[in-house]
Amino acid sequence: MTEEVPPTALSEIYLRLLCHDDIDTVKQLCGDWFPIEYPDSWYRDITSNKKFFSLAATYRSTIVGMIVAEIKSRTKVHKEDGDILASGFPVDTQVAYILSLGVVKEFRKHGIGSLLLESLKEHISTTSQDHCKAIYLHVLTTNNTAINFYENRDFKQHHYLPYYYSIRGVLKDGFTYVLYINGGHPPWTILYPLLAVWEGFANAKGRSIWSGASPDECPVQQVQCCVYKGRAVIETPL
Known part of the structure; x- marks a missing residue:
């Protein structure tokens, strides 16, 4: 897409679920965003399998962004x-895993990534109610744009994952980021209450202890993609 995107583009964005007819378009987008080729079964799953929440953002009937997530036990x-x-927490407690979140280059910095993320949260609130306690994802430690995007939306770094990614044969470190919802929380530690107090103090000043930056709309960057222990892992392109 080469046309100039107006500042008011967000007002013309419509959301709909991906369907089987979108496979060719989604393949093309993933080819632009991701450095590896996915099997046809992956595209069939995310466009047809009901276990995935696969939402497209369209502009004048053209897909310009999408989010794919799975709500699971x-x-x-x-x-x-x-x-x-x-x-x-009970064994039937649910969590949501973001597999992919991407926006076409020309439409980045228009709030579409934020809209897709908020739509996932709304979907969780209507389908899982209070049974889903966390939304999580993986990201390269070097993808500062994505990290800032999520930290500015209250996601917290949960794990450092050394050698988590293998990208073109090169091992890369990753982070797990988590947003706790509906009363969800990580295992208690002796430092947890102190971090909670400090987080409240930092937020009162409009900053995050995790990023050191004031919340702001973050541009969507190109995704990095890899295979980890034989399964596809897509880093969020934000």
């Missing part, structure tokens, strides 16, 4: 993130 979280929630 905490028991289905992979081992490296198994302690996202404190052990006291």
Whole structure:
């Protein structure tokens, strides 16, 4: 897409679920955003399988952004993130995992990424009600744009994951970021109350102890994509 995007583009954005007819378009977008090729089964799943929340942002009927997430039981979280929630939560407690969040280059910095993220949160509140306690994702430690985007939206760094990514044969470190909702919280530690107090103090000044930056709309950057232990992992392109 080469046309100039007006400042009011967000007012013309419509949201809809991805469907089977979108596969070719989604493939093209993923080819632009991601440095690896995904099997056809992956595209069929995210456009047809009801276990995924796959939402498209369209501008004049053209897809210009999308978010893909899965709401699942905490028991289905992979081992490296198994302690996202404190052990006291019931086994049927749910969490939401963001697989992908991307926006076409020309439409970045128009609030579309924020709109898609908020739509996921609204979907969780209407379908899972208060049973979903956390939204989480993975990101490269070097992707400062994505990190700032999420930290400015109250996501907190939960884990440092050394050698989590393998990108073109090169091992890269990652972070797990988590947004706790509906009373969800991580395992208690001796430092947790102190961090909570300091976070409140920092937020009162309009800053985050995690990023040191005032909240602001963050541009959407190109995604990095990789395979981790035989499964596809897509880093959020924000």
